[in-house]
Amino acid sequence: MSSSTLSVPAEEIVPFENVAAGISGLRILFTNVYGVRLPDRGWILIDTGLPLSTARIRSWAKDQFGGPPSAIVLTHGHFDHVGAVRDLADEWDVPVYAHPLEHPFLTGQQEYPPPNPHVGGGVMAVISPLYPRGPIDISHRLRPLEEEATEVLPGWRMIHTPGHTVGHVSFYREEDRTLLVGDAFCTTRQESFLSVATQKPELNGPPAYYTPDWSAAKESVEKLAALHPATVAPGHGQPMSGPDVTLRLHELAARFDEIATPPKS
Secondary structure, three states: OOOOOEEEOHHEEEEEEHHHHOOEEEEEEOOOEEEOOOOOOOOEOOOOOOOOHHHHHHHHHHHHHHOOEEEEOOHHHHOOOOOHHHHHHHOOOOOOOHHHHHHHHOOOOOOOOOOOOOOOOHHHHHHHHHHHHOEEOOOOOEEOOOOOOOOOOOOOOEEEEEOOOOEEEEEEEEOOEEEEEOOOOEEOOOHHHHHHHHOEEEEEOOOHHHOOOHHHHHHHHHHHOOOOEEEEEOEOOOEEHHHHHHHHHHHHHHHHHHOOOOOOO
């Protein structure tokens, strides 16, 4: 993987408390979750963080939104995005939505491909074989997330962004060009413990150790760049907003093989 980076000015970082209109975020160690307020219908939780995140998310939800969401939506089913999903969904008695292609990993049928610890970049990649690969089983709560997703997230468009996983999705609100990225790309170099710890603002591809299909991942970034988002809220790294973010995302799409794709992938 190239040592090239796409740095973004620090002033383009936006606070987790106010990512964009009606959106609050929470960082738990190296993973982010987001809450999206809905018109006249409460709010939706996007992803559920690492294992043992239940109490932290519950407290944040009460503080930020006053109570439980109407549903949980998953960008994908990796362990750092579904860690608290079973406990929270059962406690709150809410459905969990995910793309149908992600369902085998969420219904106890199939585990994810093994990670690649040889992609370079640092400790996070080296220790990736220790990460859980599932599957988990939330069949009793799981619902299919349809392409338009308007019933679950009115005003938002679901975008199928495979590569990192087969059923990975991102969400785009055209009204203010806000993009909830999931792991389609990151705003930190997720393979490096130092980068994750310091949260240096830079655009990078998806976490390399857990991305099996680099051709699809590249197409997904190109698809997201074509939306010209003004604000991006990733699963890993800082939320960002401003013209440099848009420019760097277009550059990431144009130079994806150089910046993001590991050698021989």
